[in-house]
Amino acid sequence: MSTAPSDTARPTIRDVARLAGVSIKTVSRVINDQQYVSAEKRERVRQVMAEIGFQPSQAARALAGHRSHQIALICDNPNPWYVYEIQLGVRERCARDKIRMIAQPYDRASPTLLEDIVALIDQSHPDGLVLAPPACDDQRVMDELMRRGIPYVRLQPGMRIEEGASAAIDNKRAAYDMTAHLLELGHRRIGFIVGDRSYAASGQRLAGYVRALGDAGEELDMELVRQGRFDFASGEAAAEALLALAEPPTAIFASSDDMAAGALAAAHRRGIRVPRELSVVGFDDGPTAQIVWPALTTVRQPVRELADAATDLLLDPPGGGAAQQRHLPHELVIRGSSAPPNG
Template sequence: MAARAGGQGGKQPTINDVAAMAGVSKKTVSRVINRSEFISDKTRKSVQQAIETLGFVPNPQARALAFRRNFLIALLHDNPNAQTVLNFQQGVLDAIKDSDLALLVRPVDRGSDKLLDDVRLFLEKQRPIGAMLLPPISENDDLAKICEDLGVRYVRVGSAPLDDARHCVSSNDREVVAEAVGKLIALGHRRIGFVRGPAGFRSAAEREEGFRAALAAAGLSLPDELYAPGNYRYTAGVEAGEAMLSLEEPPTAVFVSNDEMAAGVMSVAHGKGLSVPADLSIIGFDDSPTATHIWPALSTVRWPIREMGSRAARTLVADFLGSGAKAADDENPVMPSTFIERQSVAPPRG
């Protein structure tokens, strides 16, 4: 490896040293560092060679001043499922790992009267390049408007398209739930329970629409007693399981709007001496680690949340991720979920 030249007199090299070695202006060096599109390949290579030779390290504070932004992307969320947030974060970090960007995570309270003021103040103080909004707050048009007013790029994540492709990454919850429930019907199940997601969540509404679409396609209509409230937490699954499996005529299968609640339903079934899947088939949603940590392994819908995090980051800051990053406009903003069949589904007895 060649020795680095260093700055004059052994001092830390400066942007002026880089400019002198490359034979360009200080402004041109700054444009190369900040990945401007308006630089020729020849000039870019010359400046990058000078940076490598001198061992120059750009000053992040100076870059932030030049951009009038910190090299941060913010993740705003109010989500009851910690695993969802964690998986999304990992996807974002996958996308920005070789860049100068850092991830800033901010929980918010969607029920607060001060939500909009708090988010505005946060963005004004932190000055991120962009913000990613997880559901359900991604469904709030006023938050997107705040980002626009402050000149902050934004991406809204959801279970259905919430904005145009520049500002949205979504999945196809309705269609894939209809497919999964259709498989239960094809196996012979006619009395199928449904555990809802939290009220006010677009994901909960989309998944219920998919459930009802599958029933309608098969000419089925189910009583209200087979619909149970839920909030994406394990305890809600336990409560739903107790209610449904105590019915005089319990369901032979249950579709549950996420894996945590599905685990709660399965626990109740085991406690009542029921065999899964011989006495009760169960399908969840997410394909979280929970799905394979319980017995029998849970059939579920794989929600590509980590990939959605990576896609959201690329959509937000593709110009900061270097030439190797795939252009955001080359990618479909709708990322399909897939049904994963495991051991928790079987035909009903008899």
């Protein structure tokens, strides 16, 4: 007669099948709550699982339906808050379906980038992937996933936005709205700090700034546009260059809060009063926006909700030709760092 596994051995799906007198496939069907198992066998399997303390592993779940019940998140961003919010949004949505999230750091400069992602897929066999910026626009990654038939959803894509499933805000419109806010306050010389070139959102936000100036009848002065990298140091350096101009701007719009914080530091070091002598605004509305002084006027993008929406599209894709894109709203948050010029 078959005996239970020893106290020191971790029970396996084979132990369950042996003790219940059924096949491994029957056990996997019970674990995955599938059909084609009689009530008597189902109850017997569950009783054995309870008696020996068996906990279904991802591998056991994968035996039925060839699913791993886990998805991978590919993400890279210089802002830890942004990465955390994305991970939290993906993880919370996964938890509702008892799906595991695997988070894979993404180094866009790595020469082995594609090989690293392929290794992740081969080792963990995710049921799908959420591609966050800038991976969401890496054609090599998307081509490999399509070749393998692995579903993916893009978060904040900047290229071929209507192709495939994605979740995003309108970065161009958001930057347009913030620039329009500064124009309405009376600013005409508005400096703009562009984000990292490898992120599509950087170009989208720059386009919104340019469009708002044009619609207001203001000529674009490229001397007022400076390159940044979405981090504090680059925002500080860009602001220093803007404030050193013979005719400096009366407002600076940085396309991330971290760069806006750098701009505030540059202004404070020069003894420039914000917002009386200079308005500084940002983009994101992360923790930085409220811990700097004065608190930042900024664009709030719902990062966690975007990640949740992208994951939902992956786990529960719409059928019948329904839209595969979800667009979430942004919001202008007005705080103490913006005011009319010379107010």
